Amino acid sequence: MPDMRSRLVECFRAVFTDLSNEAIPDVSMNSVANWDSLATITLVSVVQEEFGLQIEPEDLGQFVAFDRILEYVACRVGAS
Amino acid sequence: MELNLHHIGILVAEIPLAASEYARRFGYVARTAIIHDPMQTAYVQFLALPGTPVYLELVAPDRPDSKLTNALRKGGGLNHLCYVVLDLEAACLHLRAEGMILIQAPIAAVAFEGRRLAWLGARDRIPIELVEAGGPGSL
Helix, strand or coil, rough: CCHHHHHHHHHHHHCCCCCCCCCCHHCCHHHHCCCCHHHHHHHHHHHHHCCCCCCCCHHHHHEEEEHHHHHHHHHHHHCC | CCCEEEEEECCCCCCHHHHHHHHHHCCCECCCCCCCEEECCEEEEEEECCCCCCCEEEEEEEECCCHHHHHHCCCCEEEEEEECCHHHHHHHHHHHHHHHEEEEEEEEEECCCEEEEEEEECCCCCCEEEEECCCCCCC
16 A cells, blocks of 8 residues: 555656645645646546556546545555 | 547637637638537537538537636637547547546437547547547538
């Protein structure tokens, strides 16, 4: 999980370049001004590549906050 | 998989105003009436240059909380590219295998008289719409 967490932080850094590593674990769609629907797609794309997942349309609703995405990725990676 | 560019989506605040600007500046002609598309939470109208096969789709939010309102606040403009395909499922599978994200699974579309479309996205922040090919004379 710690490694997964740091890998997910790097995914966020790739999309939201102005966020610090320390701030990222607390962010959500509501707290980041430039986190719009296109940023979500970019983030999903980066996460998909980093963790070797294929993310389904019905799972896009999980991509609203760092902690929810971390839970989702842990669940998907653990299940595969 | 064969793709053909069908239209370029341009996000605008008001379709009649934008349509008249495109007509005056470039010679675009309206090919449809203004259509309400509840799925996109938008009004849309297709324009084309006489004798050319690719459309311009003007897209405008249909209400203050439309999915498109935030993008319009950022200035609007280029919104998406749409390709016409013979086999929608096969095209979606191919693009997903290429790393694209399926945003909207195939669904019937008002603007295309019930033909199905799908939406995908990737890192380049240009959403891609795929639409099934129609018969002769269809949009």
